């Protein structure tokens with residue numbers, strides 16, 4: 041890694057996420073994207089705290105009443121966020137949290153962080169299929185922290201976690217600085 045992608049947060053900071061699944065999410069679980077996000081963020085001295093522990097599908101984090109793909113509409117994202125907050129209330133003890141809902145949705149992409157899904161903190165939707173690099177969840181966490189896409193065909197661009205193509209692994213200093221100041225970060 042270059043100097044720019046070697047920069048670690050001077051202080052250990054935690055990011056809180058809540059992992060939920062809809063009834064029509066057809067993959068067994070998160071495909072390893074939670075473990076990958078933990079591993080990558082840890083390299084930058086950022087702890088990823090996950091509710092429920094490990095982020096696997098269980099009774100407490102299953103939105104069993106949601107069987108249709110989430111439409112790409114303001115009201116649909118807002119309703120989903122209200123449903124998510126209701127589900128985690130009393131179950132998830134994090135003071136601030138970014139929900140990640142593993143589900144089917146109509147918008148294109150392996151993961152999306154719609155502005156309309158935000159309620160104090162951002163939230164993301166993760167599709168049942170994704171990039172083999174398992175970086176789709178940590179990419180959306182990056183969007184939640186205000187990181188924009190990185191474009192370009194150079195190796196440094198392509199390996200960055202905010203690139204859209206497969207093969208990502210690194211985070212730049214300016215992006216680490218955004219992550220540790222996210223609305224779902226706890227120092």
Ligand SMILES: [Zn+2]
Pocket residue numbers: 179183189204
């Ligand atoms: Zn993106």
